[in-house]
Amino acid sequence: MAKTRLEGGNDGGAIRVGATVRRAVNTWTPAVHELLRHLEGKGFAGAPRVLGFDDEGREILTYLEGETMGNRLVWPGWTRTEDTLRQVARWLLAYHAAVSDFVPPRDAAWRGGGRWAPGLIIAHNDASPFNAAWHEGRLAGFFDWDFAGPITVESDVAWTALSWVPLHSRRVAATEGFTDFDARPRRLRLFLDAYGWHGDPGAIIKEVQARMSARADDIRRGAARGDQLYAKLMQRGFAADMDRAVQELNDFADARKD
Structure with a gap:
C-alpha cells in the first residue's frame, strides 16, 4: 500500500x-x-x-478526505470566504454539543497541561486552517488533535475566531493573504451569529488577548526547557507575533458597531 x-x-x-x-x-x-x-x-x-x-x-x-493547507504560506481562497466562516462556526457548535458530556479519565494527560473540571470542555485548541480538510466546497473537519485540552466554551469560541476572522496581528494576517482589516468586526459578528453566541463580542476579544499572551508565555517556557517544537516556534517569531497581536487588538473596532 x-x-x-x-x-x-x-x-x-x-x-x-x-x-x-x-x-x-x-x-x-x-x-x-x-x-x-x-x-x-x-x-x-x-x-x-x-x-x-x-x-x-x-x-x-x-484520513479526512479533502484539500489541506500543507506547506503553503498564502492561504487558499476557501479559508477566507464568509461561507467558510459560517461553516467553521457551525462545526464548532456541533462539536460543543457532542463533547458537552465528555468526562475524561481522571489521569488524562493533555499536551497543554491543565485538568478537566465541571464547567470546562475538552477543545481541539488548534482548529485553524492549518488543520482543516476542505472537500468539494464543504468543511470536512479538523485533524491533528494533539493540543486538545480543557478550557471554557467561551475560550474555545474566541480561539477559533482568532484563526478564521482572523484576529492575529496585521503582519501575520497579511503574510497569509488577508488584508481586508476593516471587515474584521463584521466577520467576527458573522462568526458569532452563525455559532449562536449571544454574549458581548468585546469579551471574545479580551479572551483572544488573554489566550495569546498565555500561548506566547508557553512557547517561551517550552523553548527554554528544550522542547523542540516550542524552540522552532520561538525561532520563527510566533511568540513575538502574538505579543504584537495583543497590542493591536487594544485598538480593534468595537464589534457591535457597523
Missing part, C-alpha cells in the same frame, strides 16, 4: 497509508483517543476515528 508523508504541521511525521494516517505516539495520545472515541460514539463526523496502533507502535487514524 502506498505511503505518503503529509505536508504541514510543526511536529511533522504524519504518514498517509491508504485511507489511514499513522503518527507517533506521545504522552497525551491516550487522552486524545478517549476524546475521539467519544466523538465517534456521538456520531460526530468532523474528526478522525481511532483505529488502534500499527506494528511500529504508531497510532492509526482515519
Whole structure:
C-alpha cells in the first residue's frame, strides 16, 4: 500500500497509508483517543476515528478526505470566504454539543497541561486552517488533535475566531493573504451569529488577548526547557507575533458597531 508523508504541521511525521494516517505516539495520545472515541460514539463526523496502533507502535487514524493547507504560506481562497466562516462556526457548535458530556479519565494527560473540571470542555485548541480538510466546497473537519485540552466554551469560541476572522496581528494576517482589516468586526459578528453566541463580542476579544499572551508565555517556557517544537516556534517569531497581536487588538473596532 502506498505511503505518503503529509505536508504541514510543526511536529511533522504524519504518514498517509491508504485511507489511514499513522503518527507517533506521545504522552497525551491516550487522552486524545478517549476524546475521539467519544466523538465517534456521538456520531460526530468532523474528526478522525481511532483505529488502534500499527506494528511500529504508531497510532492509526482515519484520513479526512479533502484539500489541506500543507506547506503553503498564502492561504487558499476557501479559508477566507464568509461561507467558510459560517461553516467553521457551525462545526464548532456541533462539536460543543457532542463533547458537552465528555468526562475524561481522571489521569488524562493533555499536551497543554491543565485538568478537566465541571464547567470546562475538552477543545481541539488548534482548529485553524492549518488543520482543516476542505472537500468539494464543504468543511470536512479538523485533524491533528494533539493540543486538545480543557478550557471554557467561551475560550474555545474566541480561539477559533482568532484563526478564521482572523484576529492575529496585521503582519501575520497579511503574510497569509488577508488584508481586508476593516471587515474584521463584521466577520467576527458573522462568526458569532452563525455559532449562536449571544454574549458581548468585546469579551471574545479580551479572551483572544488573554489566550495569546498565555500561548506566547508557553512557547517561551517550552523553548527554554528544550522542547523542540516550542524552540522552532520561538525561532520563527510566533511568540513575538502574538505579543504584537495583543497590542493591536487594544485598538480593534468595537464589534457591535457597523
